[in-house]
Amino acid sequence: MKFYNLKENDEQVSFAGAVKQGLGKNQGLFFPENIPSFSNIDELLALPLVERSVKILYPFVNEDLTEAKLTKIVTAAFNFPAQLQPINENRSILELFHGPTLAFKDFGGRFMANCLQAFSKDKKITILTATSGDTGAAVAHAFHGIENIRVVIMYPKGKISLLQEKMFTTLGGNIETIAIDGSFDDCQALVKQAFDDRELAEQIGLNSANSINISRLLAQICYYFEAVAQLSRQKGHSKLQDIVFSVPSGNFGNLTAGLFAKAMGLPIKRFIAATNANDTVPRYLATGEWSPNDTVATMSNAMDVSNPNNWPRVEHMLKSGIVDKDCVTSFSIDEEQTQSTMLQLAKLGYITEPHAAVAYKALQYSAKDDEFGVFLGTAHPAKFKDVVESTLGQPIGLPKELADCASESILSVDMAADFAQLREFLLANNG
Template sequence: MKYTSTRGRASALGLSAAIAAGLAPDGGLYVPQSLPKFTPQDFGDCADLPAIAARLLEPFFANDVLANELPTICREAFTFPSPLNALKTAGDHVLELFHGPTAAFKDFGARFLAACMRRLRAQETKPLTIIVATSGDTGAAVGAAFASLPGFRVAILYPDGRVSPRQAHQLGCFGGNVRALRVAGSFDDCQRMVKQALSDEALRAQAPLGAANSISLGRLLPQMAYYADASLRHFREKCIQINFVVPTGNLGNAVACVLARACGLPIGRIVLATNANRVIPDFFSGRDYAPQPSLATLANAMDVGAPSNFERLTWLYPDAAQLRREFVAQSVDDAGITATIRARYENYGEVFCPHTATAVHVLEGLRAGGDRDSWAVVATAHPAKFEGIVEPLIGRPVLVPPSLAELLARPAHVDPLANDYAVLRAILASD
């Protein structure tokens, strides 16, 4: 399997080379030259998530140096569950992706990427710096995955004052080879500087860099696995496809679901839920794609005004009219988020984080419009990470899962960073 750039102006690479590069030289994102096709029966002997992941990803790793290691990588990375549970409302489910070390869905891709990179860098003597922009959850997942890993350093950029207090603590709690930088700007500013660094050939010659955002195939591809697992479990039990409402900001999690469906998994409709940042909903309502400065919202991990993975959507569906026919995207403002969190607890005893609440709100709208199909909302983070928002709305404390409690008990340190690439470059060059 070879991988090409979404912009079509870079040489095709094998998977390991594409993972190591992160961003293509032309500024595009790597995508597979073709997609494998599966049927549910192809997974008949796969009993758990690691086995399903290995079967699904095998064609993507074909003829790569990591191919023989793939089953072991999957077992090493996916050590926690992704349960598909029924909600109290008929036909509704929740795909819980927050049972990993940092209580967010990003743990799946980050741990898989680290398992790949550890093998790819085994013979290297010069440390590799993993640089990542985060709107809240990615940075902690990457920090946890690479913490204390020999031969790696991590630089986490996050927007100062625009993540929850517990998210901020997580980002700074690793120490050692993981450095957290609070940027005087937005997530889009952090993402811009990361892309500048990854495109800076002179810097990369001096200080090797790697990517860990969803621009990296090592993060994106494994995220298909939990959609495959959930859809197969539902199909085996009900003999019907399941539909997903995916809360999204940078579109990585959503594109993973789209890719899983394109590979033949029993997934029906995919609806995208965003917060008040309306770039994606505006496009799907018929407007031109027009990135905007991001707005700060309660669902801060989705505060993205220039979603990188939009390029991968347009690679899959190059005709804009066809792309708009394939998906629906809806925006939920802070008032809708708070009302949903409060009402679902009062009516059903269910507790959701602000991001998951956007998906629940959108699903409730589908039900109100008469939709009776089988749906799952994707729960991207544990509500305990947003206790300052959730607890006042439900009137009680949210139990902190043990893995998150362990991180919160550590001391944390974060360094300030000006919204200036030259300053970041100097830091990366000196490490």
């Protein structure tokens, strides 16, 4: 299968090309020439996660990977579960934080790392990526120690939780981290500038591991299938056509993957894109005007994004009819609502963190009584220990993954949101 540039349609590459290149010309996102549709959904749902994921992903990658090679990659990448936990009779959370960095991005990060390692053929690569929290850790741990791959991660200084920061800034080796004096959107803008600098890109073998990379998105399709598979096995749940997913949304890669799953035949009725105060998309869907505001810092910091990179893919799917344009609604949830929802869930016996709380609140606003609502738990509550403890008024323990890095020193360098400085850094350390 070929993947084409949404901005420059004549640019078409294979899956391997899209993974290695990251972004297309004019900062265009790659998109598959067609989305495979499965008629044997019940048979797929009966399979284990890895075996099902291979069948889902193979049509996208068969030009570059044999089924045996893909199986090896998926087995190595998806070696942890996605767990569906009931909240009440009609609501469940899909826990996506059981991987090594306790966040949903472990699925995409590990899949991309294994693919890129298979495709690199010993050519030196520099991965430049921006993170609003969880991407950094997922990418850093997925690529740590891989020969010939240098990883440079930028993040907004002082605007992610300390434990999030520690998970990717303490590794060293081939993982370099930069604390940018600015917002996540500033970090994303620097990544785009680097890709536009063709001389720089070629000299350092530039790639990106943000959710703009198609491999990240394809991997995330698989846990939507896993959620529906678990629901289909639960006694008494027969109305699979009435499933509504509420997706905590920042850069909108997670929602994009869900729309892919729906287009492939997975019985999902609709999606709720849940945002925090950074409400560009809810306002756009209401007014038709795309007008990003300055990014606002919130307790759900991984969603502090005003100009989401993946929105062009979502809009293409909605406008081209790949999915029904009415299958996405969006709500903005404020800080007070987020905190009250965390308390409400705690009273129901479930401890969660701000991002999932935003998704649950949006689900409450939108889901009807005859719809089964699933909201995504994208990170372990302990990654936001301070805000969870202050909100709930009770201590929570640290899992081993966080305890191991909590006392380590941060190795980041500080930098202004200035491309000239970034360029100098990338070239100076390109050994």
